[in-house]
Amino acid sequence: MESRRERTLHNILIEGGTVVDGTGSLGKPLDVAIDGAKIARLCKRSEARGAMKIDATGLIVCPGFIDIHSHSEFQLLANPFAESKIRQGVTTELVGNCGSSPAPAIGVARKELEGYAELAEVRLDWVTMDEYLLRLSNLKTSVNVATLVGASTLRQCIIGNSNIKAGEDELARMNQLLADAILQGGFGLSSGLIYVPGFFASTEELVSLASTSASLGGFYASHIRGEGRTLIKAVEEAIRIGREAHSRVEISHHKACGRPSWGTVGRTIAMIEEAREQGVDVSFDVYPYTASCTYLDTLLQPWAREGSKEEILERIRDSQTRERIIHEFVTPTESMEDAVTDTGWENINVMGFSSDLYKRFDNNTIAQIAEAIGKDPAETTLDILVEENLRAIAVFHEMDEDDVVKVISHPLAAIGSDGEAEAPYGPSGKHATHPRAYGTFPRALRRYVLDKKLVPLEEMIRRMTSWPAERIGLQDRGVLASGMAADIVAFDPEKIRDLATYEDSHRYPEGIEYVIVNGAVTIDHGEHTKERAGQVLRHKPSIA
Numbered sequence: 001m002e003s004r005r006e007r008t009l010h011n012i013l014i015e016g017g018t019v020v021d022g023t024g025s026l027g028k029p030l031d032v033a034i035d036g037a038k039i040a041r042l043c044k045r046s047e048a049r050g051a052m053k054i055d056a057t058g059l060i061v062c063p064g065f066i067d068i069h070s071h072s073e074f075q076l077l078a079n080p081f082a083e084s085k086i087r088q089g090v091t092t093e094l095v096g097n098c099g100s101s102p103a104p105a106i107g108v109a110r111k112e113l114e115g116y117a118e119l120a121e122v123r124l125d126w127v128t129m130d131e132y133l134l135r136l137s138n139l140k141t142s143v144n145v146a147t148l149v150g151a152s153t154l155r156q157c158i159i160g161n162s163n164i165k166a167g168e169d170e171l172a173r174m175n176q177l178l179a180d181a182i183l184q185g186g187f188g189l190s191s192g193l194i195y196v197p198g199f200f201a202s203t204e205e206l207v208s209l210a211s212t213s214a215s216l217g218g219f220y221a222s223h224i225r226g227e228g229r230t231l232i233k234a235v236e237e238a239i240r241i242g243r244e245a246h247s248r249v250e251i252s253h254h255k256a257c258g259r260p261s262w263g264t265v266g267r268t269i270a271m272i273e274e275a276r277e278q279g280v281d282v283s284f285d286v287y288p289y290t291a292s293c294t295y296l297d298t299l300l301q302p303w304a305r306e307g308s309k310e311e312i313l314e315r316i317r318d319s320q321t322r323e324r325i326i327h328e329f330v331t332p333t334e335s336m337e338d339a340v341t342d343t344g345w346e347n348i349n350v351m352g353f354s355s356d357l358y359k360r361f362d363n364n365t366i367a368q369i370a371e372a373i374g375k376d377p378a379e380t381t382l383d384i385l386v387e388e389n390l391r392a393i394a395v396f397h398e399m400d401e402d403d404v405v406k407v408i409s410h411p412l413a414a415i416g417s418d419g420e421a422e423a424p425y426g427p428s429g430k431h432a433t434h435p436r437a438y439g440t441f442p443r444a445l446r447r448y449v450l451d452k453k454l455v456p457l458e459e460m461i462r463r464m465t466s467w468p469a470e471r472i473g474l475q476d477r478g479v480l481a482s483g484m485a486a487d488i489v490a491f492d493p494e495k496i497r498d499l500a501t502y503e504d505s506h507r508y509p510e511g512i513e514y515v516i517v518n519g520a521v522t523i524d525h526g527e528h529t530k531e532r533a534g535q536v537l538r539h540k541p542s543i544a
Helices: 107-120 129-139 151-158 168-183 203-215 231-245 265-277 309-317 319-329 366-373 377-387 401-408 436-451 457-464 466-472
Strands: 009-015 031-035 038-043 049-055 060-063 065-067 090-095 144-147 188-192 219-223 249-251 282-286 291-295 348-351 393-397 413-415 488-491 512-517 520-524
Touching: 060 457, 065 436, 065 466, 090 512, 107 151, 129 144, 151 168, 151 188, 151 203, 168 203, 188 203, 203 219, 203 231, 219 231, 231 249, 231 265, 231 282, 265 282, 265 401, 282 401, 309 319, 309 377, 319 377, 348 366, 366 377, 401 413, 401 436, 413 436, 413 457, 413 466, 436 457, 457 466
Parallel strands: 009 049, 065 090, 090 144, 188 219, 219 249, 249 282, 282 413
Antiparallel strands: 009 031, 031 038, 060 488, 291 393, 348 393, 488 512, 512 520
16 A cells, blocks of 8 residues: 555656766656645656656756856846847846856946946846845746845946046945945846956955855855966956955866967865865866857956946047057066967957848958958957947967866866856847857756766766855755756757857757756746746855
């Protein structure tokens, strides 16, 4: 006679699959029972019944993937279905990375954020972090969303984009804004130190902010001060901030950019391992591509990017200043991070054009555009920046596959897309994008697990689930176990693969058969059901 427990009818039963629970343990032939938004239990075959049954025969059933490094703050407002992320198995996104967060939105920060909102074709109608999170919550998205608080955003709120040192009063006000935002739900502090105004923040300023974050249980994620010629010093700074602020540290999208720096990640990983032995809780995330993507204006040295957009454009238009900028493009020094000679004009693809003058060149390299219009590549770059009002995006083919292998193979690595939730339609579908927005997680599984066999399947899934959950501080996600949130992916290990390429970037992956978010089936047989069961995840501060 069946026991009362065995006769329980659950809302959903995922049966017949191989369960990989996210802890790194070997997969097991188990069924997963779901009641409401939670996992009820994992059970042996035929031990449970489901009002709805999902046949996972031949599939891997694992926790929903957690994208520890995302930039979907405004894109989720434009398209709450989060198409490119949910279709690759992402059920939770951490936004607010690289020093820029959606709130607080005051002063110069508000003007900056209004620019991002305009690009996404949404309205900025909030000021505080609480108001932004309420906006997301009321809208309802297909993925869960958590956020960091950007150090650059805080600086813009109080100081603007000027290259000046924060005084005691200014730093106190930045810390207060940070504390308020974390108390309202932020999971910690992020910095973007190659961008203005992050570049102008001293190490001491960052230690102060990271200390406030850590005192409330938050962590520090950093797009460090250099990923090329200054990579070693930049990692040293990140470790120092963690040590002095008593904060856990996440080095964002760890890599070495530019041929002269290839191979350096071996040394930086050794530095990170040594720091951990000394008690500094530092780790890193990575995306499985050899190209980065950011704004084209990062080719300008920081002095040229200081101040307002109007001031930057005035410098570019001024003939004398333009000569200096062009000289620095092609004259690298050890202290200069983004000299074009380390990458090459032929390896920089530009996209996101809005002007009729350049739209036909979407996703062409600067070298190709320059040849087509009969101009020097450096002059062409500056002309594009002026014509596009500094909004052009660029993909930089500047990393070495051996370095990607070294980083992604390390047990400290978490997988993060560094991409936005996009779709082939709507605002994001108007121009090419980096394929990582559509393919990061399937690519990591296909390329480095199933094809190259560099990382065991269970271990790679851990780096996409429980490990990022631990780094962020998400206690009820990232593992398949009774009582955990029912964020679940079922994928076909024979079919899973990324299809988005640099040439054809808006393509969904294959092999993701089912995605469940908080107990709601959101991807069914590879198609979006239009469910929007994602939750806004708010950090619950702990006072150190």
